[in-house]
Amino acid sequence: MDYKLLAERLLPGEYPSPAFYEEKYPARNLPKGAEVTRLAPSPTGFIHLGNLFSAITDERIAHRSSGIVYLRIEDTDLKRKVDGAVEAVISALKYFDVKFDEGAEIGGDETYAPWYQRQRAEIYRAFAKKLIEEGRAYPCFCTEEDLTALREEQTKNKEITGYYGKYAKCRNLTEEEIYKNLDAGKPFVIRLRSLGNPENKFKFHDEIKGDVTVTENDQDVVILKSDGIPTYHFAHAVDDHFMRTTIVIRGEDWLASLPIHIELFAALGFPLPRYGHHCSLMKQDGETRRKLSKRKDPELSLEFYRKEGYFPRAVKVYMLTLLNSNFEEWYLKNPDADLNEFPFKAAKMSKSGALFDLDKLNDISKNELAKLSEGEMAEFLREWGEEFGTEAQKKYFLDGEKLMRALALCMGVGGKKRRKDFTTASQAMEFIKFFFERPAEHEAYRVTDGDRRAVLQGFLRRYDAKDDAQTWFSKVKEVAAENGFAAEMKDYKENPEAYKGSVSDVAEVLRIATTGRANTPDLYTIMQILGEEETRARLQAEV
RNA sequence: GGCCUUGUGGUCAAGCGGUUAAGACGGCGCCCUCUCACGGCGCAAUCCCGGGUUCGAUUCCCGGCAAGGUCACCA
Numbered sequence: 001m002d003y004k005l006l007a008e009r010l011l012p013g014e015y016p017s018p019a020f021y022e023e024k025y026p027a028r029n030l031p032k033g034a035e036v037t038r039l040a041p042s043p044t045g046f047i048h049l050g051n052l053f054s055a056i057t058d059e060r061i062a063h064r065s066s067g068i069v070y071l072r073i074e075d076t077d078l079k080r081k082v083d084g085a086v087e088a089v090i091s092a093l094k095y096f097d098v099k100f101d102e103g104a105e106i107g108g109d110e111t112y113a114p115w116y117q118r119q120r121a122e123i124y125r126a127f128a129k130k131l132i133e134e135g136r137a138y139p140c141f142c143t144e145e146d147l148t149a150l151r152e153e154q155t156k157n158k159e160i161t162g163y164y165g166k167y168a169k170c171r172n173l174t175e176e177e178i179y180k181n182l183d184a185g186k187p188f189v190i191r192l193r194s195l196g197n198p199e200n201k202f203k204f205h206d207e208i209k210g211d212v213t214v215t216e217n218d219q220d221v222v223i224l225k226s227d228g229i230p231t232y233h234f235a236h237a238v239d240d241h242f243m244r245t246t247i248v249i250r251g252e253d254w255l256a257s258l259p260i261h262i263e264l265f266a267a268l269g270f271p272l273p274r275y276g277h278h279c280s281l282m283k284q285d286g287e288t289r290r291k292l293s294k295r296k297d298p299e300l301s302l303e304f305y306r307k308e309g310y311f312p313r314a315v316k317v318y319m320l321t322l323l324n325s326n327f328e329e330w331y332l333k334n335p336d337a338d339l340n341e342f343p344f345k346a347a348k349m350s351k352s353g354a355l356f357d358l359d360k361l362n363d364i365s366k367n368e369l370a371k372l373s374e375g376e377m378a379e380f381l382r383e384w385g386e387e388f389g390t391e392a393q394k395k396y397f398l399d400g401e402k403l404m405r406a407l408a409l410c411m412g413v414g415g416k417k418r419r420k421d422f423t424t425a426s427q428a429m430e431f432i433k434f435f436f437e438r439p440a441e442h443e444a445y446r447v448t449d450g451d452r453r454a455v456l457q458g459f460l461r462r463y464d465a466k467d468d469a470q471t472w473f474s475k476v477k478e479v480a481a482e483n484g485f486a487a488e489m490k491d492y493k494e495n496p497e498a499y500k501g502s503v504s505d506v507a508e509v510l511r512i513a514t515t516g517r518a519n520t521p522d523l524y525t526i527m528q529i530l531g532e533e534e535t536r537a538r539l540q541a542e543v
Numbered sequence: 544g545g546c547c548u549u550g551u552g553g554u555c556a557a558g559c560g561g562u563u564a565a566g567a568c569g570g571c572g573c574c575c576u577c578u579c580a581c582g583g584c585g586c587a588a589u590c591c592c593g594g595g596u597u598c599g600a601u602u603c604c605c606g607g608c609a610a611g612g613u614c615a616c617c618a
Contacts, residue, residue: 042618144616151615160545161614189616193578199548215546225616234616239608279549280612288610295584321567325556328567350556352549353611360568370581410580417581476577489576507577519579527598 001175007132009182010139010190015126018269025112025242034067036246039093039100040239042074047092048300049319049356050251050281050292050331055098056319057278058249060344062101067246071103072239073113076229092302096312097339114242117235124230124238127268128190128223136267137223139188140170140467141181164194164218172219190224196263204258207247207276207346217259233260241270249346252277253291253355277344279353281322300356309384309425313339321364324348336371369428374407377428381407384425388486391536393429396436404480405529406435409521419521437528438538439516446503453482455509456543463539465532469524480506513542 002459014520016024026210028036037058064068066125068369070088076083081348086105093099102108104115114120131137139165142150147163154161171179171193181188187430196216204214223234229240242247265272280291292300306314320327323344330342333382369377385393412419422428445452458479467475477487484500487493491504514535520526527535 044618067595074618079587080617140616142616147615155544156546187616205595209548213547219614222616227616229616231616234564251612253612254550254618258547282611284554284581290611322555328555329557331566357554357568363568366580412581415581419580421580473577480577484601504577511578520577521580523577 001135003133003135006139006175006178007129009179010132010188011129015122018127018130019124021123021242025244028068028244030068031066033065034246035061035065036070036244037062037074037249038070038103038240038243038245040072040074040236040301041088041089042077042080042084043082044080044294045082045088046294047089047302048292048294048297049302049305050300051089052093052096052098052302052315053281053319053323054092054098054249054251054278055463056316057276057346057349059098060101060247060323060340061247061276061346063340064344068101069102070112070115070243071106071107072117072243073104074232074235076117076225076232076235077139091134092306095306096302097316112445116240118229120235120239121228121509123242124224124234127238128230128234131192131223131267132190137195138171138173138180138193139182140168140187140191140222141173141188142170163220165190168220187226189222189226190269191220191222192264194218194220194263196259204262205274205275206255208249208253208349208518209252209276210347211349214259214262217263219260220461221260224263224526233257235265237261237264237268237270240273241265241268246272247274247276247346249276249278251280253280260437276349276481277433278349279351282353282355284355285381289353291353292356307426308387309381309388309428310361310365311380311425314361314368316366317368318361320344321360322354326349336539362381362423365423369410369422370418370420372411374404374411374413377407377411378403380426381425385429388426389429392437396429399436402435402529406432409525410527412521413542417523419451421446421521434517434527438541439514441541442512442516443518444510445512447501447509451500452509452513453543455479455506456513457512458482460536460539460543463532463536465528465535472524472527476507476510477503510539515518 028034030036039051039055039058042048058069061067071086073086090105099516100108102112102115128137150163150167151161154167159290161308168191170191186465194217196218198218198233199216200216201213202216203211206212221230221233224230225437237246239245258275258277260263262272282289283297283371285296294301298304314509317331320342322332324342325348327342327344329339334341351452372380378397382397385397408414410419410428411419422431459476462475462478480503481487483506485506486499489504492499506522508518511520512518514523515526515531530538
């Protein structure tokens with residue numbers, strides 16, 4: 001058969017030669033050992049923790065080696081396209097400190113552009129044509145129904161499903177048959193003529209998984225769909241070669257198609273890049289666990305963490321602790337270090353999927369927020385508040401001085417021990433609410449109504465905003481004593497029957513009356529910040 | 544079902560032939576204390592199972608089992 005003629009009929013016209021493309025997309029001029037990685041999402045616009053997990057890996061591997069990460073958009077499937085998706089992905093990742101050096105909507109070095117696969121149609125066709133000319137690819141006229149029927153038959157006979165060997169009907173079509181189909185205007189796809197034999201297995205070194213066994217591919221996978229657009233497999237080979245990716249980082253679900261990619265690279269005459277297949281983030285789902293899913297787990301979207309007000313560094317720290325097993329230890333020793341100083345290594349990545357653990361993230365978040373100064377916290381809250389805060393919350397920023405004092409108190413700034421009461425911006429705003437709004441409701445008092453009134457009145461009589469903390473507390477004790485509560489905890493513990501309760505119960509009355517809550521930071525300071533007038537008003541209201 | 548991957552406490556995990564099997568999160572006690580938070584001190588773990596190899600296996604080998612992934616003109 002004249003493959004050249006066939007190629008011309010299938011993909012008519014002049015296409016540049018492989019040599020042309022090799023020259024157009026030359027090897028990158030980077031220092032020795034520099035890695036080129038990429039993130040290649042499809043433009044659905046939805047990005048979740050699992051994607052961040054992957055993106056951080058790409059970014060770290062590239063930048064730790066003075067290399068480059070780029071963003072390529074895999075838009076070969078029209079059905080997945082969503083407007084504004086690319087910008088959304090970029091901004092979501094940027095928020096969590098993943099920045100690309102080049103790529104779609106980013107710019108940078110244009111040498112390897114375009115980064116949208118739809119815009120690279122000519123390159124794929126040029127190489128598909130070359131494969132046809134060499135007899136390594138052929139047209140297939142099977143319809144979807146044909147393929148479904150084939151699959152059903154194979155399933156019924158307990159054979160391996162797919163288009164291969166004797167089942168690859170169009171593989172051995174005669175010249176006449178092909179042209180007859182073509183003349184009849186039948187749609188076709190281009191398939192790879194696989195030379196592999198699944199009996200053959202070999203070892204392959206994966207940068208993350210270590211040595212894995214690969215079974216030779218024998219599937220005649222489609223490389224060009226009937227609309228002339230490449231499938232993922234083909235685009236991957238062409239793009240990662242010409243964009244000069246040195247190491248392909250992707251989810252382990254791709255491990256299964258690695259044999260296809262290996263054969264494709266060989267058929268195209270491209271050197272194989274290195275690969276690192278990372279495990280995916282899992283989620284407990286009833287009895288079993290499964291990998292994070294866009295559709296089922298919207299609460300795991302990056303947007304969700306922004307809305308809740310998670311501190312971006314905390315999310316990154318959590319991702320890194322899952323990503324590299326020795327990160328946590330390193331971070332314990334270097335709590336204030338630049339995260340990018342951590343010697344990130346692909347080989348240190350876990351081989352099995354980790355369950356996403358919100359408790360752990362929350363713990364990290366508390367710690368990260370506790371490292372902030374009240375000024376930094378105010379800044380973080382203000383940025384968050386502008387975008388996600390309620391109208392009432394936005395007013396908190398009007399009185400800057402009060403906000404600072406409130407934050408300093410709530411975070412324990414100045415003391416040796418920081419408070420860790422909140423994990424997110426939204427919780428923090430809720431926590432400081434009582435400084436700016438009178439409590440709408442009060443938690444239940446432990447003492448009787450009569451005792452409550454007596455305590456409040458007793459305190460109101462003595463209260464003087466000019467008192468220092470010690471004097472203030474001694475007055476609380478006086479109030480306790482005069483109402484039958486133990487002024488000293490020790491006395492109460494030794495002889496609980498002799499008292500109605502202790503100073504702690506008295507303090508609680510004052511605390512709930514002024515803040516609405518039983519749990520707050522130091523009450524004396526709270527009263528100082530509120531000021532005498534406001535404090536008296538709140539106490540009086542509960543008498 | 545075929546193929547691939549993984550298997551240490553509830554979770555993340557260190558460990559690489561001899562260990563009281565680290566650490567972190569969570570849980571539970573106790574202490575500190577005007578509450579809470581913080582902090583401090585404790586407590587709880589048959590290393591999936593069965594065979595081998597070895598003086599000795601969580602660590603090496605084989606076989607099970609379990610879990611996950613994948614088998615599209617989706618990525």
